[in-house]
Amino acid sequence: MNKIKVLICDDDTLIRDALKIILSAGGEIEVVDTAVNGEDGVNKAIRNEVDVVLLDIRMPVMNGVEACKEIKDKTNSRVLVLTTFDEDEYIVQAIKNGASGYMLKSSDPKEIIDAIKIINNGNTYMQGDIMDKLRENIFQNNSSKKLENFTEREKQIIELISEGLSNKEISQKIFISEGTVKNYITSILNKTNLKHRTQIAIWYLK
Template sequence: MKIRVLIADDDSLIRESLKIILGMDDNIEIVDTVDNGLKAVEMCAKNLIDIALLDIRMPILNGVEAAKKIAENTNCKPLILTTFDEDDYIKDALKNGAKGYILKNNSPEKIINAIKTVYSGNTVMQDEILDKIKEGLNYKKNYIDESIFTERELDIIKAIAEGLSNKEISCKLFISEGTVKNYITNILSKTNLKHRTQIAIYYLKGEA
């Protein structure tokens, strides 16, 4: 089964270029392209779309707001693909449901791999984005109240903040993937967070 992708970007050249490049992969089907965030939300609500590839700055509804609405109201996974790496954009996008944040200067292969990674249930943040979260967003590990977590839960939180998948965490900590998922469920319950991306932000910045 192919990964059904929607492309949302207000630049027609970028939209068409991405449509051609991504569509060359046998595992990806481009459902449609739109030029603003509102159209992206409407498309995801009316169609079976797996990944919404969203630019940040778009008219009517920007990528951050579109990601929030898509994440809240559909099963589609928003993935930010943009040229903008400002701190507020990164923080708000991840906080509001985006499953990844990558820049357009990546190679087509890396963008395709990011789509497949998010589709498989993991989060994608390239190194410079993760660095900005650590450094540009007042990175202070001491913000979190470690007393509410077990030692193993803290290990899981730190591993998620490092960008590790459940499989990678299970290998690192020598526990099963099912056990990792159980720990993540407990962490989400204790923090009232909704998904693992917010856990990473919780650890790196101290706020969900």
């Protein structure tokens, strides 16, 4: 079994060292490198071709929000924001910039490992407290969009995305090809003015 390649990006040396020990202990994750700020993280994500980047938000030189956008633009890595900050602005911007997950450093180590696995499999992960904030505050500009604008199949796919299902899982559940699922998602994104499937889930849950 191939290990999940992870890059830890955090300006706190103790956090980096602790995460490296915790994540490597189970044998399923390989921490290929660590980075001390956002810019360093972007460069190392490009160089190492990692599967998942664990990204702090407040860092010198380049913060996590900016680094997230750079990583998504320049690599195929998925981003899990792991931070002590749960301010709405950070959450919204990180997701808009392509983060696949957002959780707090106070999380149980097993939950962090589980989140990495979930994200590596192409799904999204939002910690309960973070999801509650998103339900209340995120994507206010899209609140006027109604489900009446969508076909029945699009509504079905929106609901399944919000349940955390991957494109493959959706295709198997409703008996259509994975390519057809992607076409429906493209249509949904166009109708909602959103950029990626994570935002569809949050928009719907709100």
